[in-house]
Amino acid sequence: MAKLAENADVMDILQGVIDGVKAGTVFGEPIEKDGVTVLPVARISGGGGGGTGRDSGEPERSGSGGGLGLMARPVGVYVLRDGKVTWTPAVDATKIILGAQLVAAAALLTIRAVIRARHPRGRPPQDETRLRRRGGQAGARFTMRA
Known part of the structure; x- marks a missing residue:
């Protein structure tokens, strides 16, 4: 008998859902x-x-x-x-804000990648590399004596 009551409750719930989504x-x-x-x-x-x-x-x-x-x-x-x-x-402001955050994050990551590609760590700038090959020092001053 209890099983019939449980089944009837389930059917009532399902009918309520069907009535609710109309x-x-x-x-x-x-x-x-x-x-x-x-x-x-x-x-x-x-x-x-x-x-x-x-x-x-x-x-x-x-x-x-x-x-x-x-x-x-x-x-x-x-x-x-x-x-x-x-x-x-x-207008769903939440979706607009989330979209703006995603665009900002993508822009920051792109800028970071460009900066790292232009100035990699551990590698001296080109001027210093040329001077070291010639035996000079980067930023050394040369003076002429008369």
């Missing part, structure tokens, strides 16, 4: 003011899981499980004004 939740309630109607739109995604269990050797062992996740994000709004419909997308 056009009414994707398109919000229209908002009307001063002759302008705004219809909010959201993107809904979700997932679920399940489980069960038994151990035929021992009647005391049992099992269950479950999981569900839903996420809704605003996408934008339809604006109805003077018989014309326009779409206004929602």
